[in-house]
Amino acid sequence: MKKSNTLVKPKKKLGQHFLKSSDVAKQIVDCLDTENIFSILEIGPGMGILTQHIIDLNKNSYFIEIDKESVIYLKQKYNGIDENIIEEDFLKIDLKNFKSSIAVIGNFPYNISSQIIFKIIENRDLVDKLVGMFQLEVAKRICEGPGTKSYGIISVLVQAFYDAKFEFMLEPKHFNPPPKVDSGVISLKRKKDLKLNCDENLFFKVVKTSFQQRRKTLRNSLKKFNLSNNIKEDVIFDKRPETLSVKDFIHLTNIIANENISA
Numbered sequence: 041m042k043k044s045n046t047l048v049k050p051k052k053k054l055g056q057h058f059l060k061s062s063d064v065a066k067q068i069v070d071c072l073d074t075e076n077i078f079s080i081l082e083i084g085p086g087m088g089i090l091t092q093h094i095i096d097l098n099k100n101s102y103f104i105e106i107d108k109e110s111v112i113y114l115k116q117k118y119n120g121i122d123e124n125i126i127e128e129d130f131l132k133i134d135l136k137n138f139k140s141s142i143a144v145i146g147n148f149p150y151n152i153s154s155q156i157i158f159k160i161i162e163n164r165d166l167v168d169k170l171v172g173m174f175q176l177e178v179a180k181r182i183c184e185g186p187g188t189k190s191y192g193i194i195s196v197l198v199q200a201f202y203d204a205k206f207e208f209m210l211e212p213k214h215f216n217p218p219p220k221v222d223s224g225v226i227s228l229k230r231k232k233d234l235k236l237n238c239d240e241n242l243f244f245k246v247v248k249t250s251f252q253q254r255r256k257t258l259r260n261s262l263k264k265f266n267l268s269n270n271i272k273e274d275v276i277f278d279k280r281p282e283t284l285s286v287k288d289f290i291h292l293t294n295i296i297a298n299e300n301i302s303a
């Protein structure tokens with residue numbers, strides 16, 4: 041007789057919204073192109089609905105779950121993957137422990153989804169691909185380009201290093217318990233050229249500072265860089281951050297870097 045498992049009781053503080061349909065789970069895993077991928081990391085396997093389809097890919101896969109109850113459930117449900125289940129906080133894990141290139145996948149806990157994305161950006165040399173479920177608003181923000189309402193820091197920083205694609209939307213009814221918001225699945229694929237054509241630390245600072253006041257012109261927002269009047273004549277400073285593409289931000293970073301060198 042098949043051993044029956046008691047189900048994991050959803051915990052709100054861990055962002056647990058379990059997917060109900062294995063077909064939907066497969067649709068998500070199918071968005072991952074595993075070419076050139078050596079390790080797959082699933083964040084938050086929960087009761088393992090995505091996990092089954094990830095195992096079917098026959099790659100080195102690791103399942104990182106913070107919730108002890110889910111870990112016990114997973115170990116009962118899937119024989120032979122015990123060693124690949126890691127009971128830890130994904131945000132604290134050193135990704136250098138996994139052989140690259142890495143693909144990250146998951147129906148992410150929404151309370152830490154931005155932190156997951158920032159960790160991916162920090163580890164962009166290791167992480168080649170990502171397929172993830174986010175709350176719809178965040179999924180859109182990551183994928184949309186300049187001139188849209190949701191375009192912001194996370195859009196520019198992700199799109200500087202990854203091609204982002206919005207895959208599909210999911211309504212709350214697909215989850216147990218249903219979240220209050222719609223959800224969206226996105227995929228990221230690292231760009232061939234990982235290096236930006238500018239000082240990358242300065243680029244991060246310029247993007248973050250520009251969006252601190254998204255309704256203001258860059259001339260106003262970037263005051264703390266002490267730019268000379270001469271430089272500020274450039275028409276780019278008349279613009280608002282939400283209208284600048286990644287390329288424009290690189291250009292802006294170079295203008296600011298040159299000024300600092302010649303100052």
Ligand code: SAH
Nearest residue numbers: 057058059084085086106107129130147149
């Ligand atoms: N993949 C499952 C569960 C998604 S819910 C499904 O689709 O049904 C999000 C999962 O992330 C939960 O299992 C939760 O326990 C886990 N989680 C929350 N915070 C985490 C963290 N910091 N590190 C790893 N897992 C986390």
